[in-house]
Amino acid sequence: MGLLSKKDAKLISDPLLDNNPITIQVLGICSALAITAELKASIVMAISVMFVLAMGNVVISLIRNIIPSKIRIIVQLVIAAALVIIVDQVLKAYAYELSKQLSVFVGLIITNCIIMGRFEAFALANGPWKSFLDGIGNSAGYGLILVIVAFFRELLGSGSLLGFKVLGDSVEKTGVYAYGYENNGFMLLAPMALITVGLIIWVQRSRNTALIEDN
Amino acid sequence: MANNTDKNSYTVLFATGMVLIVGALLAFVASSLREKIAENKRIEKQQNILYAMGVNENEEGTVAFVSKDIVAGEFSKYITKQFVVKGTEAIEDANAYLIDIKKEEAEAKNPAYQRRLPLFVGNKDNKEFYIIPVRGKGLWDAIWGYVSLDKDLVVQGVFFDHAGETPGLGSNIKERFFMDDFTGEHILNGDTFKGIDVAKGNADPKNNDKTDNEVDAIAGATITGNGLAAMLKKDLQLYLPYLKTLKQ
Numbered sequence: 192m193g194l195l196s197k198k199d200a201k202l203i204s205d206p207l208l209d210n211n212p213i214t215i216q217v218l219g220i221c222s223a224l225a226i227t228a229e230l231k232a233s234i235v236m237a238i239s240v241m242f243v244l245a246m247g248n249v250v251i252s253l254i255r256n257i258i259p260s261k262i263r264i265i266v267q268l269v270i271a272a273a274l275v276i277i278v279d280q281v282l283k284a285y286a287y288e289l290s291k292q293l294s295v296f297v298g299l300i301i302t303n304c305i306i307m308g309r310f311e312a313f314a315l316a317n318g319p320w321k322s323f324l325d326g327i328g329n330s331a332g333y334g335l336i337l338v339i340v341a342f343f344r345e346l347l348g349s350g351s352l353l354g355f356k357v358l359g360d361s362v363e364k365t366g367v368y369a370y371g372y373e374n375n376g377f378m379l380l381a382p383m384a385l386i387t388v389g390l391i392i393w394v395q396r397s398r399n400t401a402l403i404e405d406n
Numbered sequence: 407m408a409n410n411t412d413k414n415s416y417t418v419l420f421a422t423g424m425v426l427i428v429g430a431l432l433a434f435v436a437s438s439l440r441e442k443i444a445e446n447k448r449i450e451k452q453q454n455i456l457y458a459m460g461v462n463e464n465e466e467g468t469v470a471f472v473s474k475d476i477v478a479g480e481f482s483k484y485i486t487k488q489f490v491v492k493g494t495e496a497i498e499d500a501n502a503y504l505i506d507i508k509k510e511e512a513e514a515k516n517p518a519y520q521r522r523l524p525l526f527v528g529n530k531d532n533k534e535f536y537i538i539p540v541r542g543k544g545l546w547d548a549i550w551g552y553v554s555l556d557k558d559l560v561v562q563g564v565f566f567d568h569a570g571e572t573p574g575l576g577s578n579i580k581e582r583f584f585m586d587d588f589t590g591e592h593i594l595n596g597d598t599f600k601g602i603d604v605a606k607g608n609a610d611p612k613n614n615d616k617t618d619n620e621v622d623a624i625a626g627a628t629i630t631g632n633g634l635a636a637m638l639k640k641d642l643q644l645y646l647p648y649l650k651t652l653k654q
Contacts, residue, residue: 225572225573226572226573226574227574228572228573228574228575228626229573229574232573232574232577256411257411257420258411258420259411259412259416259417259420259421260411260412261412261417262417262420262421265421266420266424269424269425269428270428273428273431273432276432276435277431277432277435280435280436280439280443281435281439283439283443283446284439284442284443284446285442287446287449287450294569294570295569295570295571295573295577298570344574345574349574354467362611362612376625376626379574379575379625379626380626
């Protein structure tokens with residue numbers, strides 16, 4: 192990467208795997224459970240979080256030296272909330288269709304612990320450019336897990352991907368349903384998202400034993 | 407500098423400044439975009455009403471409204487009359503579609519208030535549609551929609567929408583596979599009003615029986631489905647005295 196120094200590149204690549212916000216830092220689990228029943232919603236959520244986290248990280252980083260430490264959490268919350276609301280209002284005025292799809296996520300983005308977690312852990316201590324990269328990296332790592340979980344939940348739960356019925360029609364009994372296959376409705380419920388995340392964590396830690404904590 | 411930011415006076419000053427700046431910014435954004443947003447909402451309402459009476463650009467499996475540019479023209483072409491219903495009477499009102507259902511419902515808690523019930527009459531291929539707006543509660547937030555009926559009170563089409571139902575579960579009430587099921591359903595059983603139930607395990611997932619006052623529920627969205635059935639029952643009933651006069 193010519194554009195980024197080795198250290199900067201690590202800020203983006205680390206959160207994708209070995210320091211993934213969901214599977215390693217265990218941040219942002221709540222929204223990962225809530226919206227991964229379908230792939231499309233997960234992609235929309237991943238993009239929105241990327242925008243808010245990168246922007247918010249930069250803003251926090253710019254004012255990091257003047258934020259009173261006693262109320263820094265409140266300041267972080269206000270900045271995240273203000274950013275999300277401004278984006279939502281602008282979309283409502285100029286891209287109404289998109290904002291309709293996004294409306295559900297507005298609340299979820301503000302309360303997403305990844306946002307607060309990265310503001311607190313990284314942006315308060317680092318410069319704007321680094322914070323920007325950290326925001327992109329962490330939201331990409333978050334989005335990656337979201338997409339993987341949603342892929343399996345939508346495929347096994349509804350028999351579709353991005354709304355397309357890839358396994359055939361379950362009511363008309365075409366495709367694999369003709370051979371007695373049934374959708375597993377359990378996959379659509381939140382507990383299965385947790386179990387899917389658990390499986391990902393298992394696979395990841397068994398491939399990279401350095402990630403396993405000693406007791 | 408490091409010491410300065412720990413002082414109480416600085417903290418209060420910072421907080422005040424932050425609130426003022428962020429508040430002013432949000433107020434400025436909201437007020438400068440207000441008209442544009444209101445216009446978008448008005449267009450959406452027209453699109454939704456037309457959708458319920460079958461004026462849309464649906465292809466297989468997708469929900470597609472008539473496009474924004476032509477919706478005003480289509481609306482005045484297909485919606486021939488707009489009424490405000492009071493009991494068995496209907497008074498014509500060309501702007502009935504602008505009535506805020508949420509407000510009316512809140513006002514109606516006051517017994518002295520006479521609730522205004524908007525009703526839209528559409529005409530397509532010489533067939534009359536009576537389109538009724540409905541509004542209720544889902545799992546997380548409001549749900550609403552439009553139901554179009556013919557003279558015999560058989561559903562000709564519906565449109566549902568929601569503010570914040572769970573993606574992939576409750577949010578599916580605005581998908582074709584769910585909405586299309588309502589077409590052809592009766593809201594009466596014989597002469598008594600039944601509404602349309604969103605039923606689990608009604609042994610009729612293909613919805614061949616249109617007179618059972620039931621459609622198949624969405625798996626994992628029980629509360630949204632119950633809320634939707636309750637909404638239909640509650641709001642369609644309000645129009646019943648007038649709708650029955652059509653039947654004769």
